[in-house]
Amino acid sequence: RVKRTPNDFIFGKVIGEGSYSTVYLAKEVSTQREFAIKICEKKHLIRERKTHFVMREKEVFMKLDHPFFVKLAYTFQDSERLYYVLTYARNGELLGYLHKLSVFDIPCTRFYTAEVILALEYLHGLGIIHRDLKPENILLGDDMHIRITDFGTSKILQLDENGKPVNSAEQKKKNSFVGTAEYVSPEVLNNEPANFGSDFWALGCIIYQCLSGSMPFRSGNEYQTFQKIVKAEYTFPEGFNAEAKDLVSKLLVLDPEERLGMPNTGGMSALKSHKFYAGLDWDTLPSSSPPKLM
Numbered sequence: 001r002v003k004r005t006p007n008d009f010i011f012g013k014v015i016g017e018g019s020y021s022t023v024y025l026a027k028e029v030s031t032q033r034e035f036a037i038k039i040c041e042k043k044h045l046i047r048e049r050k051t052h053f054v055m056r057e058k059e060v061f062m063k064l065d066h067p068f069f070v071k072l073a074y075t076f077q078d079s080e081r082l083y084y085v086l087t088y089a090r091n092g093e094l095l096g097y098l099h100k101l102s103v104f105d106i107p108c109t110r111f112y113t114a115e116v117i118l119a120l121e122y123l124h125g126l127g128i129i130h131r132d133l134k135p136e137n138i139l140l141g142d143d144m145h146i147r148i149t150d151f152g153t154s155k156i157l158q159l160d161e162n163g164k165p166v167n168s169a170e171q172k173k174k175n176s177f178v179g180t181a182e183y184v185s186p187e188v189l190n191n192e193p194a195n196f197g198s199d200f201w202a203l204g205c206i207i208y209q210c211l212s213g214s215m216p217f218r219s220g221n222e223y224q225t226f227q228k229i230v231k232a233e234y235t236f237p238e239g240f241n242a243e244a245k246d247l248v249s250k251l252l253v254l255d256p257e258e259r260l261g262m263p264n265t266g267g268m269s270a271l272k273s274h275k276f277y278a279g280l281d282w283d284t285l286p287s288s289s290p291p292k293l294m
């Protein structure tokens with residue numbers, strides 16, 4: 001396969017900023033196809049010791065083949081930069097719609113958080129923990145289905161023949177990274193190894209945010225936010241949907257093993273059968289037409 005070069009693309013506006021990358025809208029000259037091209041400066045990566053993040057991201061993208069994830073089409077480099085040619089999700093971040101609408105109604109919250117659950121079921125099935133799940137990383141394609149992105153800070157666990165993480169020293173290694181303050185889990189703040197439960201904690205924060213318009217542990221500053229997270233100290237606003245309240249309270253649990261979705265509490269099937277999702281057809285979700293975000 002012929003390696004692309006920057007000259008194969010016409011670069012447009014900046015559509016995303018990572019801590020060590022900038023994402024541009026770009027059009028492939030030969031096909032007129034639009035892509036999101038994530039560019040990393042080699043010097044910056046080396047100076048900030050982030051090279052393993054970009055290596056990990058490519059490793060994860062190579063394993064993913066599911067409609068709810070951004071795809072990596074090509075990679076190439078020139079003397080100063082690395083280029084990752086990724087899916088362009090025209091409708092941008094879920095966060096953009098949350099800002100525009102301030103809250104989602106129940107059908108939209110059910111639909112979009114159910115798509116995140118299907119995405120996590122696939123990702124965890126591959127032994128991959130996202131570790132930085134948040135509305136900025138949940139993109140919306142032309143079809144308004146989700147496309148999850150940003151795997152630079154993911155963790156790949158080795159799984160045994162039953163799909164359970166192998167119990168090894170390597171997998172118990174401390175985290176070299178902490179996610180975004182408002183969504184980071186207590187165990188990561190307490191410097192314990194991340195596990196699939198870390199993504200379920202973030203899911204709990206996202207459900208809360210979709211229905212209330214605010215984040216459960218948001219505080220004056222990061223330190224106060226962390227103090228609340230490690231005690232799972234949060235309250236629901238008046239009128240918060242009762243079924244959603246029950247679901248969130250089973251996700252924002254201090255012990256990661258006791259969170260809904262984890263093996264101790266019945267795994268993914270227990271999460272998918274929660275009454276908040278009653279009546280939802282999980283099998284046809286990816287091919288169903290999304291509710292209008294309004």
Ligand SMILES: NC(=O)Nc1ccc2c(c1)=C(Cc1cc(-c3cccc(C(=O)NCCN4CCCCC4)c3)c[nH]1)C(=O)N=2
Nearest residue numbers: 015016018036086087088089090091092096097100149150
């Ligand atoms: N860190 C990362 O990996 N970041 C990435 C990776 C891949 C990727 C990525 C980020 C993308 C981000 C993106 C951003 C946008 C975008 C940026 C600015 C404006 C809009 C936009 O307004 N879209 C129309 C819909 N909006 C919705 C919100 C209210 C206004 C109207 C989209 C579209 N796609 C993308 O399409 N593909």
